[in-house]
Amino acid sequence: MGNGLGCIPRTESRGGIESRCQSSSRPRRKIITEEDLLHRQALAMAIQQHQLSQRFDGSMSRRIGSTSSRKQTPSSSFRKPVPIVLDNLETKKIILVHGEGFGAWCWYKILPLVEDAGLHPVALDLTGSGIDHTDVNSIMTLADYTKPLLDYLHNLREDEKVILVGHSCGGASVSYALECFPKKITKAIFLGATMILDGQRPFDVFAEELASADIFMQESQLLLYANGKDKPPTGLKLDKEQLQALYFNQSPSKDIALASVSMRPIPLAPIMEKLSLTAENYGSVRRYFIQMLDDRVLSPDLQEKLVRENPPCEVFKIKGSDHCPFFSKPQSLCKILLEIVQLI
Numbered sequence: 407m408g409n410g411l412g413c414i415p416r417t418e419s420r421g422g423i424e425s426r427c428q429s430s431s432r433p434r435r436k437i438i439t440e441e442d443l444l445h446r447q448a449l450a451m452a453i454q455q456h457q458l459s460q461r462f463d464g465s466m467s468r469r470i471g472s473t474s475s476r477k478q479t480p481s482s483s484f485r486k487p488v489p490i491v492l493d494n495l496e497t498k499k500i501i502l503v504h505g506e507g508f509g510a511w512c513w514y515k516i517l518p519l520v521e522d523a524g525l526h527p528v529a530l531d532l533t534g535s536g537i538d539h540t541d542v543n544s545i546m547t548l549a550d551y552t553k554p555l556l557d558y559l560h561n562l563r564e565d566e567k568v569i570l571v572g573h574s575c576g577g578a579s580v581s582y583a584l585e586c587f588p589k590k591i592t593k594a595i596f597l598g599a600t601m602i603l604d605g606q607r608p609f610d611v612f613a614e615e616l617a618s619a620d621i622f623m624q625e626s627q628l629l630l631y632a633n634g635k636d637k638p639p640t641g642l643k644l645d646k647e648q649l650q651a652l653y654f655n656q657s658p659s660k661d662i663a664l665a666s667v668s669m670r671p672i673p674l675a676p677i678m679e680k681l682s683l684t685a686e687n688y689g690s691v692r693r694y695f696i697q698m699l700d701d702r703v704l705s706p707d708l709q710e711k712l713v714r715e716n717p718p719c720e721v722f723k724i725k726g727s728d729h730c731p732f733f734s735k736p737q738s739l740c741k742i743l744l745e746i747v748q749l750i
Contacts, residue, residue: 495747496592497567502529503555505574505599506677507644507669509536512573515736516743523744530554532579534673543632543640545673548608548681552579559587569747571595574703574729575677578608581688588687595746596695597739598704598729601712604684608677611704611712630671642672652702656726657733665733693718694746696739698727720749 500520502513510529520527533551534542545551555570562568567590572580577599584594600608630641646666654662683689695718697709713721722742727735 499526499568501568501570503572503576503579505576506672516732519740542671542673546675548582548676548679551676552582555583559590567592569593572599573597575600575608577601584688584691585683588690591691594691594693598698601716603716607680639674644669653729656728661733695721697723699725701729703729
């Protein structure tokens with residue numbers, strides 16, 4: 407699964423991002439569903455618009471405590487970024503792991519930026535996400551949900567290493583991968599993500615805010631009960647109005663449109679599972695945390711609590727970003743990723 411249709415490495419194409427295996431799958435898929443067609447059309451339009459109007463907004467993310475007073479001139483919006491020379495790196499391969507409801511498609515702005523800087527990005531669809539059409543109600547463990555990432559790491563050459571980036575609940579998948587394959591991962595970057603402690607559930611990170619805001623889990627009409635109402639819920643639907651207010655409060659309208667036709671229901675069992683994390687495995691890999699200061703899903707206070715309770719090597723912040731900086735602040739996010747990649 408990790409090396410099949412759900413794996414979207416960045417490839418050279420006039421149309422933007424495309425899966426290396428999509429062309430080979432056409433003879434087998436004679437019928438394209440209306441949902442798939444909408445997804446492809448929206449993605450193609452978003453990529454085309456992004457390529458035709460790439461204007462750098464000049465907002466620069468900074469490490470904690472640093473500031474910038476430089477103002478952007480009108481002409482600077484059209485300047486190409488200064489090339490970055492990446493030498494003597496442990497690895498140039500960076501694996502992008504999406505959060506709940508998303509898929510590999512959500513990284514479409516980040517893939518070309520990271521690749522143009524000289525890295526080798528790969529975006530994966532986790533099980534039941536993106537164009538992996540596994541029924542979310544059938545995903546019963548975090549191992550099942552994370553299987554595409556685990557398969558990818560397992561299939562790496564013995565001497566090959568990668569950097570992992572996990573967004574939101576994708577942080578749980580990254581943590582699980584750190585425990586399973588610590589020697590194949592040089593760094594782990596948690597992007598407003600569930601950087602949990604040993605014995606915690608991914609859901610525990612959001613529990614306080616969900617209870618106080620009375621959203622998502624408390625809205626019974628959003629829960630899926632594939633095994634019957636008398637059994638625990640198996641999935642969670644995403645309400646489009648709530649999504650826009652919570653996830654995309656600073657994101658462009660075209661990205662919100664793309665997400666509205668591409669996001670999938672969330673499997674509940676994986677985020678309700680307690681993780682077993684050891685100092686020998688999980689604790690042996692350098693971790694970095696990126697905070698978003700206008701995040702309404704994982705509030706700045708809650709992000710601060712995560713890094714206090716489970717301190718990473720370093721913390722970075724993005725100003726003016728909602729929960730999805732790959733949409734709202736792609737250049738700022740890319741700058742931080744490149745900085746972390748170069749840290750020794």
